[in-house]
Amino acid sequence: MFKYIIGSAASQLAFSKHDLENIRIPKIGSTIDGEQYTALIDRGLSLGAFEEINTLISLTYENLVGDEDSLLNQAHRSPIRAADNALCLLLALQSSLSRHNTHAIGSLADLIRLLLQQTRQKLGEYPTKLPGWRHKPRSCGQGDMCKDGAELNKFLLSQDDMVWRFSASLSRRQHLVHHLPGDLFKLNTEKRGLPHTLVVIKLGKEFDQQLARYNEQLRSLQEDLQPLKGHFLLDLLGQEKYDELVCLNSSTRPPATSGVTSLKRPAELITV
Numbered sequence: 001m002f003k004y005i006i007g008s009a010a011s012q013l014a015f016s017k018h019d020l021e022n023i024r025i026p027k028i029g030s031t032i033d034g035e036q037y038t039a040l041i042d043r044g045l046s047l048g049a050f051e052e053i054n055t056l057i058s059l060t061y062e063n064l065v066g067d068e069d070s071l072l073n074q075a076h077r078s079p080i081r082a083a084d085n086a087l088c089l090l091l092a093l094q095s096s097l098s099r100h101n102t103h104a105i106g107s108l109a110d111l112i113r114l115l116l117q118q119t120r121q122k123l124g125e126y127p128t129k130l131p132g133w134r135h136k137p138r139s140c141g142q143g144d145m146c147k148d149g150a151e152l153n154k155f156l157l158s159q160d161d162m163v164w165r166f167s168a169s170l171s172r173r174q175h176l177v178h179h180l181p182g183d184l185f186k187l188n189t190e191k192r193g194l195p196h197t198l199v200v201i202k203l204g205k206e207f208d209q210q211l212a213r214y215n216e217q218l219r220s221l222q223e224d225l226q227p228l229k230g231h232f233l234l235d236l237l238g239q240e241k242y243d244e245l246v247c248l249n250s251s252t253r254p255p256a257t258s259g260v261t262s263l264k265r266p267a268e269l270i271t272v
Contacts (some may be wrong), residue, residue: 013040014059020085037089038096045100058107064114079121086118087224098232109236116245119225123217123251127210132159133202138179152176155200165190166198173198183209218251 015037037060044053090112102108130136135156140149148168155164166173176198177187184206190197225246234242243249 011059013037014056014063015089016060016063020064020089021081035092038092041093042096042100045097045102045105050105054105054107057105057111061107061111061114064111083119083121083221086115090115090119090228094228094232098230102236112233112236113241113245116225119221120245120251122221122224123248124214126251127207127214129207130159133162133204134159135184135202135206140175140179146175148172148176149179152179152200156202162202162204164200166200167195168198169195176200218248222248 019037041053041056044056093112093115097108137153137156138149140146140152142149144150148166151166152164155161166176173189173196180187180200184203186201186203188199188201190199225248228246233246237245
């Protein structure tokens with residue numbers, strides 16, 4: 001009877017994108033929550049309903065990747081939430097399935113790989129060290145309409161220029177200052193003559209800051225994935241995918257040489 005129920009109602013019992021979005025706080029409209037879903041799989045495997053459970057998991061996988069509103073698109077809209085939801089389902093699956101022989105459930109590895117890939121939404125791209133003094137451009141919120149912002153970005157994108165002088169009214173200078181954090185730039189004002197001149201000095205710390213942020217994200221994700229380490233996922237995924245998706249070995253690249261070579265102290269470069 002249990003096999004018949006699962007087999008005949010698999011499409012209704014399979015986990016959906018909506019269920020996954022609300023896995024931590026089930027809402028009206030969710031067909032099934034994470035604990036119910038994994039308990040159902042646990043019970044099915046205990047009764048030997050391997051074919052039916054394989055169908056159920058296959059439908060879940062198809063639900064999560066099958067259309068324009070797929071799990072991947074949801075992750076693009078809210079990456080941290082998508083990663084946390086995927087981790088929640090992963091932990092529930094491992095808790096229920098680790099005591100079973102899951103080798104007959106061929107679709108399980110696909111679902112686990114997909115969910116593990118989604119946890120990586122918490123981890124941004126490994127930062128790229130730009131050449132020379134080049135920085136990433138900054139937006140002032142006015143787009144192409146702001147000529148002062150365009151001039152600032154011309155300076156930021158230059159790999160040769162470390163110092164920029166901008167002579168303008170106080171309001172125009174303040175407009176740019178708001179977008180130049182003090183941990184990346186040294187700002188001075190030359191008050192000789194009118195209008196006064198804003199002096200912007202690159203400190204060469206942008207890559208260091210980005211790398212520190214990336215490493216903190218990596219440490220946080222490693223802590224999240226720690227409960228998943230063990231023979232269950234190793235046997236299911238194989239060594240290569242286990243190292244990549246659970247141990248995050250491919251994400252721990254050795255840090256590149258940070259900072260900018262031959263950086264002089266700003267005070268030695270300019271007097272105001």
